[in-house]
Amino acid sequence: MSKALLIPEIIENFFIAAYPDAITQRSMVLVNRSWCSIGLKHLWKSPFASYLYDEKKPPNHKMIISVYISLLDSESISAIAKRLSAAISTCQKSTYNYATFLEELDIDNLRELVENWLLNFAEDWLPNFFPYEEFEDLFDELTMLLLTQICKLFLTNSKKITLLSIKRPEFLVDICTFWDYVFNNCSNISTLDLDLRNTNQQELIKTLLPEIIKKQRKLKKFALASNVQDISSVVLALKEHVNSLDELCLLANIGDLVAVESLELFTNLQSLDIFIDLESSTKTYNRLILSTIAKTSFSRLEDMRITILGSDSASIRNDLKKVTEIFGHTLKELSFCDPKPSQGDLTILDTIRDAPHAR
Template sequence: MARQLPAECLNEILEYLEDDKLTLHSCLLVNRLWCKISVRIMWRDIWNFKRFYQQRPLRVATSILSTLIACLSNESKELLNRNEIFILTPTSKSPLFNYAAFCKVLSINEINRIVKNVLRNIPADINSLNDKNNLIANEVIKMFTSQISSLKKLTYYHNRFYHLNISFPYFPGARDLSELCCASNLPTNFFYQLSQICHNLQSIFIEFHNNDVSNELKELISLQNNLKTLALSAFDGSWANIIPTITKHSHTITKLQLYGDNEELPLSFVRLFSNLQEFIFSFYDGTGFEDFKMLQYVHFSKLQVLKIPYQCPRPQYIMKFLENNGKNLKKYYTDENDNALSLSVAKFCPNLKSLFVIFSNGEIDILKKIFISCQYLESIKIWCGEKFLTEKEVLETVASHSPNNFCELRIYNSSNSNISSKDLESFFINWKNRASEKLLSLVIIEDYYANLLTDYENMDIIEKYENLGIVKLTTIGYEKEKIDDDLDYYY
């Protein structure tokens, strides 16, 4: 007779499949115990379904919504019927599980998006359709707020593409909320409701619109006991009005992210964040970043991550900043292409583990100096192409000069790739003969001209050395890589 794994043990095993929804879905069919545990894990964050059902989002959206409709109270179902809203449910009987109670992540925008996608083919005028969308979304949200006993993450943004008219109810399950992603122009009662019960947020992400900062939003931020991560985004407004409020948490915040589209957004207040460990800032029109002039002299003794995607302050400002803070940096990313700034990385950042700077054509010696000076370096991202280093010289330098801990090379080619299969195999042979014998993670960032992976001879070489355990190949689209790797900011 086969023995059953203890539930606690099985739960711990299946937890490892949280991000592998396709495999987790197959576990539903094993037996009742596997099904119960798998369902709880899958519905913890049901909104990320696009990661594993990329080709059929409408089908999945319909499945999710019909399941949620089946879980609604009889009162809510009758309300939908009275308004001539009829959505088929998986079964006429009560659902096997109370799915809403399993959710730890709630996205108001995804609820609205799912409803809108499912109802988009229903013949109706735009006003009537919006009314139906809002009615369904409100009833679903009402169910979540009554059933979730402990919410961990809440996302609620104003979205111009999806009409939102949500009456956000009292939500006792948000007492344990640790992450909030929202827009500043939401109804003030939303912030008021949260401020009454939610005082332990660890992370807050705010998108600012039209300088609209309510007192209720300020109060919500002020009442947090131990805020660690703060991200502010302003592309049609300013978060300057909220600076006095957020600086109250300057001693607890360790991760700060600032995004904007003009140079008027202030940066000098960052000097107050004495325990900062990670600093990311990005501005699309910051031609001078004069406000950064003050920061270049500030010493952040705990700073380990510095990312400056898109436009960068003047190189001399960053060089001085690295002189004061580079010793403790573990990760440094910038889109800036400056010879002196790249050399300052080798001079001031000896403990880096991950790096992205842009090298121009003819600057291969700077890459060599960085490898020699940064002996803890494990990963580097490099642009190749007509104006930049060639793939051949990058591979040769990585094989001959990278430190023993090095194990990841990320390549983006801005023009037509011209690496030959002979050069590629030579690189793998040299890598194989290195004393460290580390598996190399080769990440190819794909763009229109990046034909390295469409060359059959090159792919045969890569496959050969993958089978030998020398290299592991990963491909990623340029836009996705830009979002995931450079910005680390999500809605």
């Protein structure tokens, strides 16, 4: 083998640029020890995504989950051993601590892997003559238990997590403990994608999540969907990242005037997705979101989506027209949604459709 192919920088380039797909990388780590030590961190930085989207040859999901289970500490093992003893016995101790390589933690993709792993070992945890109507409850219970322990493994071992995505937080047994682990161990998150509408997250939105946001060194993409009445504390925390934030999606109510006005600071955004609820108790400040956007100099903005729930006065329609007139020639998408549109709202819809480059 050429000596050049043993230089770490060149090997890195092969994994990053030349052969970024998981299928090729699985073969490349077998070349020699140098290629293996460098390649493993690329192969295991986001194994869930490659499982779900690599249709040609998905990795063996039993192997991925079994590897992570073998890395659990004795306390975590004991928590699941009573229900999954035979399955756990097949998980041989791994040579490397693969949890330290993880960079992208998508809880929903991981949950799908865990569910498939459990189904492969159903004979271990499913009693004979088990009533079918009780199967789903037991299956969800085991999924939550195993998912929580593996997440704890990641958050206590990897300091390199750059992506954290949670769309079904109800599958985590102790959501408060999970967020404590995130706060204590994660400071390099660049993409934070959260859908918390299915859980009661009042305290998280008010206190812990803002602190997690502030702690990140360079947040680039942030998305939050929440039923909490006011996410102003989150918006104000995002001010720490006005220079680095590229994408912002806020599908929740902003009930504080200072938080609404702070939106004009995010001038570096390339993508903006805003939800305005005119039927909520905070509608007074929600009305100001459009006027704030209209007077903001988004020099890099390429994609905008505005979702308005409920009908209101002519001022809202005028502000929406202003936004269309100002950004219509540069936006990829600008949309207006009203569940019960009046004739005036329909006129606005036509205006947006006719805006240059809008679709």
